[in-house]
Amino acid sequence: MSDLYHPEPQQTVVEQVRFGKTRLFISPIIIDLKLSDLKTVDSYHEKQDKGFSEMIKYCYDRGLRTFSVDQDNGAALSNFLRRYKLPPTRVVIASRLEFPPAYNPEFTRAKLTKQSGFLRTYVFKRVKELLYGVGKHIDILEIASWDPTLSREELLSALTELVARGDVRYTTIRAKTVEEFKDWQQLAEKNNWTKFSGLQLTFGLFHSEFHKDKIRYARENGIGLLSCVPSDGGVAVKPSTTERRPAAPQRQNSVDLRFLNEEQHRAFESLQAIAERKGVARTVVLAARALMNGIWPMIGCSNVGHVEQALKAFQTHLTPQEWASLEVHLG
Template identity: 30%
Template sequence: MIHLPFSIFFAFSIRTSTIIMVHIPVQQQNFGNTELRISPIIVDCETLGFQEWWYSRKYALKVLPILKSCYDKALRTFDIHEQGEALLTEFLEEYQIKRETIVIVKGIDFFLGASDALEVFGPEERELSKTQGYWREHILSNVAESVKHFGYIDVMQVPHLGPELPLEEIMCALNEVVENGHVRYLSASSMPVSQLVQLEEISERHNWAKIVGLELFYNLLHREDEHELIPYAREHGMALMSFAPLASGVLARSLGDATKRTHPGSYLAAEVGQLWPKQQAAVSRLQELAASKHRPMAAVAVAWVRSKGCVPIVGFSSMEHVDDALDALYTTLSPAEIEHLELFYCRGGLYGK
């Protein structure tokens, strides 16, 4: 069998109820109304980068093959922050991959350098040295450091900015890194729609680089942004991305299985334990639909996010999880199935009571 680039292997046999692997191209897509082409699923490097608090070469060698699997299967858009940046740098060097063959979506690091994220500062020291936050000098320094590794950043994420920060000065700095070619496009991440409007008005007034994408905490259980942010983004032609399509893994396995697999004190166990009864019912409904379609729960959950016009940012801990996510590209949900999944949606918090 000849291996075709930019492809995965997938088909379903009705007669045998088994998965048969065949070549199906993975299509890239435009980033909103821009000419930038991105993967239909974005790879979350931060999930891999922080699985061990102390990043090491030994650990990198364990997870780099997962990134290579993503790359070989045409998932070539990578979301990075502090440790994820170090991991992606290691990946490019290890496999001698050309920078121009990938797309990098980068969040502005809260700490002044990736290594600083692992150091301990007191509140006074942090305030005096400005080692954390999103100041103009911080943005310029952070971008300059990334440029040393990658040459340029395709998409820079603008985070929710605190009230003490001068928005005009920040947008001026972001416009500067776009004008000098260090950043190609700007995107916003999880901010109130009022702040997004403010940033857009500042850009418009000065004819600066505009925000063309929006990253959201968005999944089957958390849909608060459907009321303001998503309509605003669609009206302005922004690309939509979800950084939590599986709700921290809650939507990747049955409720009972999640409880068995996780330690009582773990993050996932806490999330499962905080689900409202209706949200638990939604997870069970997802499980039933996935079983009826002979798909992993993760594939159906990611397919739901994609059905909303949102590009999922997915973290992978194994090769199998990569294939589960790719399965979502060929999982079609009918309007009735989408309505079936959404029936138990309830507003009023992330997952907690």
């Protein structure tokens, strides 16, 4: 095979969209590169050579050129660019910055002693690790979680420095409410720090009224909206009454059907019916619904089949009746 890039002939390419009011254009669906089907770390290179690079090329040829990566799977994207001699500017990279869990002893000790500079050091270390895997700057750095006992000033100052030196272009954060997001923006503006360019949601079947507020605010103020789309549609299927084995752990952000009210059950049944009628997965219906809300969904993919499913979101249109049947909120 030649090392030069050869696009597939007569292939429809997805148009890129502006991220909020920034200068950045992204694909309307972000591909979250998943290595979950790898049995061992040692098998990574074999898997990547046989299929993972092909999957990335499949995405690229179809205009899905925005990828959510970390220090592990970012190497696969870098290898793809080198293999086909493509400049790094031809793709957009999003990366998540998670903070350590509460039981992390070093982090807990730093918080208890109010150790100045620890958060800043942690942020720089994590971004350096991400860049090592990615091999270029990060276009969108997502603050995927936040501990309210930490210093917001220290985080914003560190992010501003990362943007200033070119390691990061834009930042987003997962805020609980519009007011919380406004507080972040006002603090940044007051100190001449980098403001957040986007908001992150979890747009499954069920969502709170706060989601509507954030979507409305983002539209009015040019804020980009990103949302992960749970692979199970955000709903954990109720186990059979004859099931004797203990229930499997629920996915993060999923909702157990056993704890839903009557209205929510009807919405889930409607989701199932719509997916079956259109011949797509529940994830595809929810991704299409996110797109119709002006939200750019992030969908996990580890093979070409997953990408083909994701692409169906562009052809999946909800009627007003179907839309209404899915508009239910968590109580």
